[in-house]
Amino acid sequence: MVPSIERKRRLWLLIVLIVLSYILIFQWELNESESENTITDVSRLMPTKINSIVNGSEEKGIVEALSKARKENLKVSIAGKRHSQGGHTYYPDGVVLDMTDFNKVLSVDPVHKTVHVQSGATWDDIQKEVNPHGLSVKVMQSQNIFTIGGSLSVNAHGRDIRNGSLIETVNWFRLLKSNGEIITVSRKENAEYFPLVIGGYGLFGVILDVELQLTSDELLTLETEEMDYDEYEDYFKQDVLKDENVKMHLARLSTAPDTFLQDMYVTNYRGSDKQEQYPDFNHLKRDKFTFLTKFLLGLSRDFDWGKNLFWEMQKSFFDKKDGDLETRNNVMRSESEFLEYKGKSDTDI
Ligand SMILES: Cc1cc2nc3c(=O)[nH]c(=O)nc-3n(C[C@H](O)[C@H](O)[C@H](O)COP(=O)(O)OP(=O)(O)OC[C@H]3O[C@@H](n4cnc5c(N)ncnc54)[C@H](O)[C@@H]3O)c2cc1C
Incomplete structure (x- = not known):
């Protein structure tokens, strides 16, 4: 009798926990939908009325949309995945060129280690194409969800500490200027545009396609260490930068109340001596346990104890x-799904 009651209690407890988890994770995810003429970015802080969105999978369509906007005297903005938060990708009553359908990986050159790609493709699109060739992107963000155009326009950096920021890895790109002219830009051709466009937030024209340098994929060993924030500067200079075998590096600083901006941990990614024996270079990892990580991140958003718990875990x-x-390619595609948040009355920056 007693065990059966106990079992029922446990079952009820489990059901209550599942319902609570569900509420925590999904209750606030009832996103107010964007109406046809209103747009926002992932922050959802500045919904703005626009004239129209143009999705172009063909270059001709993008050129025509720009020309039409010019004739109608409409402002034009350019959007990738709209993860830059602050309204960079739209303009009141303007035309938004949504580049996400302009997303082909045009070619991979394994000999010269380059990839030619349209600007609406994501890093994930590139990784899927180059991984079978044993190649890897040199510089990108920690996550692979962003478009190449959006990443070039902010001159992104990432975990690779040896190849600088994204601009260092660009051979050339084609730019559609506001007057409709298409030019090729490299360090030698139309060179003045090179540093203006990369890091230029779309202000100098539409990046159409680009050739990026690649490097070899390789096996890395993870090395993690905890430290106090004030030890970090010396540690980074002495133990990370000076050690050429540390290929990538990541440092996380606590935002939990008990250890706020004090506690940190670092991960170094070192070249491994087991390259030849490693059987799994073909495998590109995917997000795992999203439900759990999303749940924990949800707790950390709402409660101080949740922040402490999340940090410790x-x-x-x-x-x-x-x-x-x-592998290097897998280090450069860290989990992102759990970060997605569409709260109805709040946001996550
Ligand atoms: C979870 C998260 C992690 C991040 N991690 C990193 C990181 O590790 N390193 C880092 O450097 N940054 C990081 N960022 C910032 C990120 O790199 C930028 O927000 C980047 O712009 C996102 O790309 P997107 O495709 O969303 O661009 P969007 O937000 O769509 O666009 C960004 C800018 O680029 C312009 N643009 C877009 N496409 C084109 C094009 N084809 N031609 C010309 N202009 C264009 C837009 O007009 C806009 O000004 C992170 C952001 C988030 C949300």
């Missing part, structure tokens, strides 16, 4: 990864 998770092996 994050730290111990990465601690356990000490010594793990991971």
